[in-house]
Amino acid sequence: MAALDWISRKSVNIADLDTPSVLRTALDALKLKMDGKPAAENTVKRKVPVFSNCLRYAIERGLLATLPLNKVDWTPPATDDEIDFRFVPGPKLSKQLITAVGNQGVRGRHLKAFFGCLYYGANRPGEAANLCENSFTLPEQGWGEVLLSTSTPRVGSGWTDTGESFDTRGLKKRARKATRSVPIPPVLVRMLREHIKEFGVAEDGRLFRAVQGGYLLSKEYGEVWQAAREGVLTESEAASPLADVPYSLRHAGVSLWLDSGISPAEVARRAGHSIAVLFRFYAKAIHRNQDRSNQQIERALEAADDE
Structure with missing residues (x-):
């Protein structure tokens, strides 16, 4: 009952979300954690579709006439998925x-x-x-x-x-x-x-x-x-943040595969990634691998010129 009482006191009427100032407050709240600190970009990115679905359900129930999201100029924080290899x-x-x-x-x-x-x-x-x-x-x-x-x-x-x-x-x-x-x-x-x-x-x-x-x-x-x-x-x-969480070992393992010269397609398969995700997260490691490949190709071309 205490939880329901808290929800009742803290909630706004769903129809009020049709007001831009109230809607902006709700959207800005998506960028925060329960303790008031900024949430991770990916966390915000997951919350926004959930909030949008709630608004669409309100339309379905006749509580809102239209989807109000286009009434405010608000965008979620940009995400930087690339891994910082200084800490891997x-x-x-x-x-x-x-x-x-x-x-x-x-x-x-x-x-x-x-x-x-x-x-x-x-x-x-x-x-x-x-x-x-x-x-x-x-x-x-x-x-x-x-x-x-x-x-x-x-x-x-x-x-x-x-x-x-x-x-x-x-x-x-x-x-x-x-x-x-x-x-x-x-x-x-x-x-x-x-x-x-x-x-x-x-x-x-x-x-x-x-x-x-x-x-x-x-x-x-x-x-x-x-x-x-x-x-x-x-x-x-x-x-x-060096090796700050156990998941760092997975990043280290995937990086080792890339540095060892395994093709990105095979690394993505072993890691359970799509190629697009692999390139987004491990761009620097893939670039290092490509540099070595370019050097090998260059040496082969120079050897052919010397013949």
């Missing part, structure tokens, strides 16, 4: 951070392979958290493979059909039954084999679990990650 860990630092995770006792050893999947397989955290033993091909020697099919983000129990706080979904922006195979290097194959040998798997086959055996919490592995940062980085580095 390189191969040496990524390895040091994963090792530091494994040095944090039993819990750290349990999560070491989880972070290995984020880096060496460029998995999203929600994808890695749902991996089962049968998701992998783990030969005794050489490269293996992981077959990704689901992601389990935490969304809150009020938003799932089961009443649990985790929702099992298909891969991001893919059909529900779509899969994605990713070759994994021997270092990750060994890490996973050691993980299974020491910790086994959950009843449903999952490799990575919370302390009590449930789904792995972002808060839980986030705390382990921050402890690893504090143990590896200098004080000034730890205060910076």
Whole structure:
């Protein structure tokens, strides 16, 4: 009842949104978080269509005559999707951070392979958290493979059909039954084999679990990650955005693939991106790769001239 009372006091009549000054106030509110601080550009970008759909529903119910959005000159903040590679860990630092995770006792050893999947397989955290033993091909020697099919983000129990706080979904922006195979290097194959040998798997086959055996919490592995940062980085580095979140390892993994000379099309496939998204997020890394390719072509042309 307290929540409904608060909503009643804070809400405006839907018809008032036909007034430009009220509409602008509502749109400007979309740019803020609950604590009043500016929201991320992508967050605002997601909120605007939701707000627009609410207005369209009001028209359908006869509460508004027309869509009022064109009455104000308002645009959402521009988004800058390109990754700042100053704060993406390189191969040496990524390895040091994963090792530091494994040095944090039993819990750290349990999560070491989880972070290995984020880096060496460029998995999203929600994808890695749902991996089962049968998701992998783990030969005794050489490269293996992981077959990704689901992601389990935490969304809150009020938003799932089961009443649990985790929702099992298909891969991001893919059909529900779509899969994605990713070759994994021997270092990750060994890490996973050691993980299974020491910790086994959950009843449903999952490799990575919370302390009590449930789904792995972002808060839980986030705390382990921050402890690893504090143990590896200098004080000034730890205060910076360098490798500030576990997702940084996925950025590092994709960057490694690009820097290794893998074609952008294959990198996009392995990472579960479209080519357009890959170029938008990893433009600088792709440009570095193209520069090296240009140099190779130039050397080949010069060699032909010398013949």
